[in-house]
Amino acid sequence: xxxxxxxxxxxxxxxxxxxxxxxxxxxxxxxxxxxxxxxxxxxxxxxxxxxxxxxxxxxxxxxxxxxxxxxxxxxxxxxxxxxxxxxxxxxxxxxxxxxxxxxxxxxxxxxxxxxxxxxxxxxxxxxxxxxxxxxxxxxxxxxxxxxxxxxxxxxxxxxxxxxxxxxxxxxxxxxxxxxxxxxxxxxxxxxxxxxxxxxxxxxxxxxxxxxxxxxxxxxxxxxxxxxxxxxxxxxxxxxxxxxxxxxxxxxxxxxxxxxxxxxxxxxxxxxxxxxxxxxxxxxxxxxxxxxxxxxxxxxxxxxxxxxxxxxxxx
Amino acid sequence: xxxxxxxxxxxxxxxxxxxxxxxxxxxxxxxxxxxxxxxxxxxxxxxxxxxxxxxxxxxxxxxxxxxxxxxxxxxxxxxxxxxxxxxxxxxxxxxxxxxxxxxxxxxxxxxxxxxxxxxxxxxxxxxxxxxxxxxxxxxxxxxxxxxxxxxxxxxxxxxxxxxxxxxxxxxxxxxxxxxxxxxxxxxxxxxxxxxxxxxxxxxxxxxxxxxxxxxxxxxxxxxxxxxxxxxxxxxxxxxxxxxxxxxxxxxxxxxxxxxxxxxxxxxxxxxxxxxx
Numbered sequence: 012x013x014x015x016x017x018x019x020x021x022x023x024x025x026x027x028x029x030x031x032x033x034x035x036x037x038x039x040x041x042x043x044x045x046x047x048x049x050x051x052x053x054x055x056x057x058x059x060x061x062x063x064x065x066x067x068x069x070x071x072x073x074x075x076x077x078x079x080x081x082x083x084x085x086x087x088x089x090x091x092x093x094x095x096x097x098x099x100x101x102x103x104x105x106x107x108x109x110x111x112x113x114x115x116x117x118x119x120x121x122x123x124x125x126x127x128x129x130x131x132x133x134x135x136x137x138x139x140x141x142x143x144x145x146x147x148x149x150x151x152x153x154x155x156x157x158x159x160x161x162x163x164x165x166x167x168x169x170x171x172x173x174x175x176x177x178x179x180x181x182x183x184x185x186x187x188x189x190x191x192x193x194x195x196x197x198x199x200x201x202x203x204x205x206x207x208x209x210x211x212x213x214x215x216x217x218x219x220x221x222x223x224x225x226x227x228x229x230x231x232x233x234x235x236x237x238x239x240x241x242x243x244x245x246x247x248x249x250x251x252x253x254x255x256x257x258x259x260x261x262x263x264x265x266x267x268x269x270x271x272x273x274x275x276x277x278x279x280x281x282x283x284x285x286x287x288x289x290x291x292x293x294x295x296x297x298x299x300x301x302x303x304x305x306x307x308x309x310x311x312x313x314x315x316x317x318x319x320x321x322x323x324x325x
Numbered sequence: 326x327x328x329x330x331x332x333x334x335x336x337x338x339x340x341x342x343x344x345x346x347x348x349x350x351x352x353x354x355x356x357x358x359x360x361x362x363x364x365x366x367x368x369x370x371x372x373x374x375x376x377x378x379x380x381x382x383x384x385x386x387x388x389x390x391x392x393x394x395x396x397x398x399x400x401x402x403x404x405x406x407x408x409x410x411x412x413x414x415x416x417x418x419x420x421x422x423x424x425x426x427x428x429x430x431x432x433x434x435x436x437x438x439x440x441x442x443x444x445x446x447x448x449x450x451x452x453x454x455x456x457x458x459x460x461x462x463x464x465x466x467x468x469x470x471x472x473x474x475x476x477x478x479x480x481x482x483x484x485x486x487x488x489x490x491x492x493x494x495x496x497x498x499x500x501x502x503x504x505x506x507x508x509x510x511x512x513x514x515x516x517x518x519x520x521x522x523x524x525x526x527x528x529x530x531x532x533x534x535x536x537x538x539x540x541x542x543x544x545x546x547x548x549x550x551x552x553x554x555x556x557x558x559x560x561x562x563x564x565x566x567x568x569x570x571x572x573x574x575x576x577x578x579x580x581x582x583x584x585x586x587x588x589x590x591x592x593x594x595x596x597x598x599x600x601x
Contacts, residue, residue, distance in 0.1 A: 026599075060599075060600075063426065063429065063430055064429050064430075065426060065429060065599070065600040065601070066599040066600065067597070067599060081432055082432065083328065083431045083432045083433075084431075085432070086430055086432070087430060088426070088430050090423075090426055092423055093423070094422065094423040094424050094425075094426045094427050095422060095423075095424065096336065096418065096422055096424055097418075097422050098339070098340070098341075098418070099336070099339060103335075103339060106335065107332050107335055107336060108332075108427060110328060110331040110332040110335055111328050111329065111331075111332040111427060111428065111431050112328065112431055113327075113328045153427070157431075
């Protein structure tokens with residue numbers, strides 16, 4: 012049996028009669044990087060708040076490192092915003108965190124940690140004068156102080172510039188590979204998550220719709236190419252030799268292929284069949300595609316009867 | 326709990342607000358003692374003027390040292406006020422900065438968190454009170470000496486007010502801690518304890534009088550004198566003559582009773598709360 016780091020059993024949270032998280036039962040294994048994906052209001056943050064004991068579940072239960080003794084340094088987290096002392100310097104924040112975790116404030120390690128996240132360890136600047144990006148970097152450094160086994164991150168790249176996002180991703184991957192840290196991370200930026208997460212839980216309306224691994228998504232998705240053509244029916248016949256096809260509009264067709272054939276060869280086949288291609292678009296991230304498709308299935312495609320806008324019916 | 330305390334004391338050491346108020350607590354008694362010294366000089370010069378003989382007689386009837394000590398010990402409530410503001414600002418930062426999340430993530434229970442912060446608040450209060458008292462005794466002894474005090478009553482009353490000040494500090498700081506954990510907003514943590522400490526004794530007396538139709542007070546279950554010793558109703562040596570062990574014990578018990586109510590209500594509210 013795999014070593015489980017987080018397990019939840021029908022975890023539910025109801026605020027003022029509104030169910031925010033409903034019957035969530037998940038297991039997260041040691042060494043994985045798990046992406047928690049969902050729209051605003053899907054229940055990601057509430058789920059993370061319950062796991063970090065900030066919020067009490069209405070029903071259900073959960074355990075971090077079930078069956079094992081958890082010590083002060085085992086779990087670290089960033090929930091929504093950086094939890095840092097604004098009236099202290101960056102280094103003093105790390106010293107305070109060391110004391111809280113019962114660790115000796117190792118100057119060398121603390122300096123290394125600050126440098127790792129791109130902050131100046133010798134800066135006398137108080138945190139209240141930091142930019143949001145710097146605060147977020149410091150918050151990540153705070154989580155690293157105890158070298159945690161489990162890291163829970165809620166939107167950790169909020170406020171970071173592209174370089175910062177890249178740096179943080181590198182740090183998370185490094186932690187996971189070198190120290191075996193298990194990471195649960197929620198993010199809206201699916202393209203970013205898909206670059207390093209090994210598993211995904213997709214949430215909607217408080218429920219977990221799907222648990223899927225990155226490998227499964229890759230296998231499901233394959234290569235998706237959308238083409239604008241003048242003769243869709245003829246194009247469909249030509250493209251069927253490369254994979255699944257779907258006519259999505261009067262002049263657009265989507266090819267989903269696992270074939271190794273280069274796009275130029277596909278174009279050549281279409282040209283030989285005298286089909287004019289005016290636009291070719293390699294479709295986006297497969298996690299994003301998968302997510303959108305999954306949500307479409309969950310949502311009603313037709314509006315309810317008697318639904319009216321401005322007095323008129325649809 | 327030890328780790329939370331270590332963290333908080335590290336923060337406290339770095340807190341400018343704490344040290345500024347601590348300086349004020351040491352400086353105010355000096356200022357007050359100097360003013361009294363100046364007054365003593367004025368009285369001396371007045372007594373030499375024949376046309377001011379009546380006033381001089383009146384002033385001479387006042388024991389300068391006793392007056393000074395009385396004034397200073399009544400200012401113990403200032404130390405409580407400073408400690409109230411300091412501890413509420415200092416500790417509510419944990420909620421405004423969101424750092425209390427780090428405490429929970431470090432595998433600490435809410436109980437540990439509550440009682441650690443309460444201890445920190447009491448330490449802040451007691452350190453201000455001690456600084457104030459020590460400075461008072463030091464400056465008064467240096468400037469006036471204690472030799473001319475009748476039977477040392479003023480000094481013993483001063484020690485008595487210090488002892489009761491500690492109970493008052495516990496009362497004030499449990500009040501701060503209750504609002505800190507129940508409301509978790511900085512303004513509420515400052516404002517409500519001040520209002521309670523300033524107006525609660527009067528309101529409480531009024532309620533007791535209304536409910537009991539003065540029977541309780543007259544029946545000596547609660548005396549008006551005792552009520553007036555609840556925090557911020559002043560702990561002065563003006564009433565030195567009335568001080569006895571029973572009264573002090575009763576006052577201390579009142580403080581502890583109210584402190585206990587604050588602890589219970591603050592803790593159980595926090596224990597059930599959802600945090601942001």
